[in-house]
Amino acid sequence: MTAPATANAVQEDAAGHVLAFPAADTARATRDSRPLRLITCGSVDDGKSTLIGRLLWDTKAVKEDQAATLRRDSNGKQNDLGLPDFALLLDGLQAEREQGITIDVAYRYFSTDKRSFIVADTPGHEQYTRNMATGASTADLAVLLVDARVGLLEQTRRHATIATLMGIKQFVLAVNKIDLTDYDRARFEQISHEFRELALSLGVRQVTAIPLSALKGENVVYDGRASMPWYDGPTLVEVLELATTRSAQTVGFRLPVQRVSRPGESFRGYQGTVAGGSVKPGDSVVILPSGMVANVTKIVTFDLVRNAAVAGDAITLVLDRQVDVSRGDMIVAIDSQPLTGLAFDAHIVALQPDGIQPGKRYWLKSGSRRQRVQVQPASQLDLQTGKWEHAEQLSMNAIGKIHLVFDEQAIFDPYEQNRTTGAFILIDPDTNNTVAGGMITAKRSALGGIHTEDARVILSLPADLADQLMATELFAGRREDAEVRRVSAGKASEIIDTIDG
Amino acid sequence: MPHTHPETELHNPQSTKPPLDPHLKALENEAIHIFREVAAEFERPVMLYSIGKDSSVLLHLARKAFYPGRVPFPLLHVNTGWKFAEMIAFRDEIVKRYDLDLIEHVNPRGAAESVTPFSHGSALYTDIMKTEALRQALDAGQYDAAFGGARRDEEASRAKERIYSFRTPDHRWDPRNQRPELWNVYNGMVRKGESVRAFPLSNWTEVDIWRYIQAEDIPIVPLYFAKKRPVVERDGMMILAEDQRLELLPGETKRDEVIRFRTLGCFPLTGAIRSDATSLDDIISELETATVSERQGRAIDRDQSGSMEKKKREGYF
Structure with missing residues (x-):
């Protein structure tokens, strides 16, 4: 066995059964950042389950009783390194174990000394675009897997396109099964070059390519220098530890109001999670859609009255005058306001078998605001060519451009600027099911017919x-x-x- | 002006502690967001309160979410009658201290048909006294949303659970037909009779729970801390031998051991672990070097692979 990772990670008996895990590291330091959220894309053939299993195993997120259950379920079936079948660890639903496929998004948790991670584990098949979009919606980073022997596939482009559309800007290209190419450096460099070109065409500049073997644990958590002396870049976990978490702190202040707190006559506070920018007492704010102006007097939390709050904070805001504010309103910075209007353009991913029908009225929910909307599909993305084709309706898993028309004022930022106030879901009023996830691209001109986009x-x-x-x-x-x-x-x-x- | 609430009254007197680290702060923010969203969107929410560590964190977060107001929904404790005595004493103290509304429900079949974990076996007992009892209580209260403290890292089928988990009128979960959940935009639309289970702690791990309990100084049942206690060995588990209803079987002997519990449920079905952890620091360092998962001590999870999924489909939390 060449992999030092495997040799150090577990003790095994002659039959390859795991006897003991190494003592875990000493008490972990406090985390200096929020968990990094990532999505893994790739098919079973690329070794995705093995990669995630390896991450969980080598960071000791798998415990002995889980490993025992795993061994029981795999009927002693093990890979050639004496480790259990990682895929069984991941496919939690019985139907998945029976069919040997992943049918839904699953969330996995692991941590290192430096940081903790939430992995959205999504199936790679084309028919599961909707699951990938779901996983990507909250991700800071995408790990795209390719088989070193096969190179980039059509699905690599598809995954990269969906991830980019959902707002992911950091990518790791995991060139897996590099051991099966005899650690061919030229092969690795060729694949990573091709991917960089693809990424550039999508506007992605943050790409790290890593040659790795998930099976042998090389360049995942432990380095693979013994097998690949030519690679002096980071391991996968090192990249994840240094990746940036997305934050909406540099944009205008946004507070979608979730509820009004009135515990007594003397207190009235607006509760919500800051969706962008920051706020402090004394700031002037506007309440949308009414347009009324007020000043912030206090930011109340359970622990203390705070002197500032930033994006991500769940707060209670107190204003200096009695204004009409209710759930669904947005309190925003007076000098940096979002778009308001009755017509917007958006990208959406269709999530249900009925697709998205032209002219149909749906519920749209964005933040805490829910309103009726009429939807008109305009075009659909051909994931193979990357081109937008005219479309009257969108079927399940389609990515489309649509026009939204509201009865009442809607409030958005472009998704590109704010992943919270630019995102929405569509709910079918007949079934109450979530039928699409959407991202606002622009507000449409009120002057019907004279579209600036025609110039x-x-x-x-x-x-x-x-x-x-x-x-x-x-x-x-x-x-x-x-x-x-x-x-x-x-x-x-x-x-x-x-x-x- | 109505806002002239004296500022000192808004200060929480306990709040001399250092701020949370960004990791726990992010988890806390997410949980508070979910609490507020559910409370605003649903007509009759309720919070499942099982008295354990996760419930204690859940309750703390609820108090934070609605401060300076009261927690705007009742707590529901589905009691089997076989909980640890210390749990019930703790529950009553907490309800009094924080001015909470508590609803306690025990399945009447328990007394009527003498259903006990000893006579009926853990699977049937759990089905009647926990799953069926929960359905009875939810029906009686006509709740359209129920908060639970489940975490996705607990068990394989939970890893796929949504934060808003839709339930049919007969409380069933269909894991293959779940509503997609994107960003933090939750779909709370249900018809009459349908409901949602909401899980604010979905993204927390066991270590997060303990670190948060420590950082926020949250009271928990003393059974989590190591102490010399009488135990008896049964089915490979160490069971607490304090309750008079526990009859020793031939060959069993009661002995004193320094033990604690990693999870708390019904005492006859919950295994203790040998441990010297008498403080939160001890528990956290024990956990970070632990080699078995927390549910290992729970008899009801071990019946078969996928048993949690099966129970959940039938309405178990």
């Missing part, structure tokens, strides 16, 4: 400048709206000249 601008730029522009989040978010042609400088001036004609 176009042709730019002629040096290739390097164009590449930089196309790599920006802003551009990537609307990549499908742009037409790009690479031509010679001479050809470009020829075209431009024709226009001026």
Whole structure:
């Protein structure tokens, strides 16, 4: 056995049964950040279950009685390193164990000395786009798995596209089963190069590619230097430990009001979780949709009256005057307000067999606000080509662009700017089921017919400048709206000249 | 002006403790958000209160979520009649101290048909005295939302449970047909008779629970701390031998051991562990070097693989 990880991790008897785990590390330090949320994408063939199982195993998140149950369930079936079948550890529902597939999003927890992690474990099959979207909605980072022998697949593009659409900006490309290529460095570099190009076309710049063997535990938690002296980059866990958690602290203050607290005549507070920016006593705020203005006098929590609150904090806000505020309203910074209006554009993922029907009225819930909305599909993303095609309706697992029309004022930020106030779900009033997850892209002009999106601008730029522009989040978010042609400088001036004609 | 509440009254007198670390703060914020959302969206919420460590954390978070108001829903304790005596004493003290509304329900079949964990076996006993009793209590109160302290890291089928977990009018859970749950936008729409189980602690791990209890100084049942107690060995478990209803079987002997409990339920079905952990620090360091999971001491989970999933489908929490 070449893998030092495996040799150190567990003691085994001659038959390969695990006898004892190493003593866990001494008491862990307090965590200096919130848990990192990540999603793993890849199919069973890529070794996804083995990778997650390996993460849980090597960080000692699996306990002996769970391992014993695992051994019992796998009928002594073990992999060639004497470890139990990790996939059984992960597939919790009986139907999944029976069919040997993962049918739903599962959440796993593990931690290291530096940080704790929540993994959304989602199935990789095409028909489970909806599960991937669910897992990606809260993730800070995506781990995309590929088989080193196979390289990038169509599904790699699909997963990267969905993850990007859901707002994930950090990617790890886990080039798994590198041991089966005899640790072929050139192969690894070729795959990671191809992926970087793909990522760039999606506007993603934070990519770490890692050659690893989940089965042998190389470059997952423990380094694989013994087998891959040529790789001096981080292990998967090291990347996860250093990844940034998303935060909405730099945008305007937003407090979607969940409930009004009136324990007695003398106290009136607005309870909610800060969805963006920060607030302190003395700040001027606007209540939307009414537009009334007030000043913050106090931020109340159980522990103390605070002098500031930031995105993520669950607080009770007290204002300096009696204003009409109810559940579903949003209290926002006076100098940085969200978009309000009756018509918006959005991306959605259709989650149910009935799909999304044109003209149908749904419930839309965003934050604490629920209102009726009429939905008009406009186009659908072809996940194989990356192009948007015209569409009248969206079937299950489709990613589409839609127009939203409200009866009453709606309040949003573009999802690109705020993943809380830009996100919504659609609920079918007939079934009460959640039928779509959506992300606001823009507010539509009230002037029906004269859409600014009909006006176009042709730019002629040096290739390097164009590449930089196309790599920006802003551009990537609307990549499908742009037409790009690479031509010679001479050809470009020829075209431009024709226009001026 | 109505807002001129004297500021000192808003200060919690106990709050001289240091702020929570960002990890626990994030978990706390998420739980408070869920509490407020459910309380605002549903007409008749109730909180399942089992007196254990997770329930203690859940209650603490509820108090925080609605401060300076009262907890705006009752607590429901489904009692089997076979809980540890110390648990009941603790429960009554907490209800009094925090001015809570407690509803206690015991399945009348227990007394009528003499259902005990000894006579009926753990599986049937649990089905009647816990699952069926819970359904009776939820029906009686016509609750449309019930908070529970379940965590996704506890057991494999729980890992797929939603934060808002939809239940049919007969309280069934259909794991293959769950509503998708994206971001922190929860779908609370139910028809009459349908309900939602809400799990504010979904993303907490056992270590998080203990670290939070320590950081927030949350009172817990003393059985969690090691002490010399009378025990008897049965079915590979050490059972507390204090209750007079526990009859020793041939060959069994009572002896004193320094033990504590990692989870608390019905005393005849809950195994103690040998431990010297007499403080929260001890418990946390014991846990961080533990090699078995907490549910290992629970007889009802071990009947068969997937047994928790089966019980949950039938309405168990």
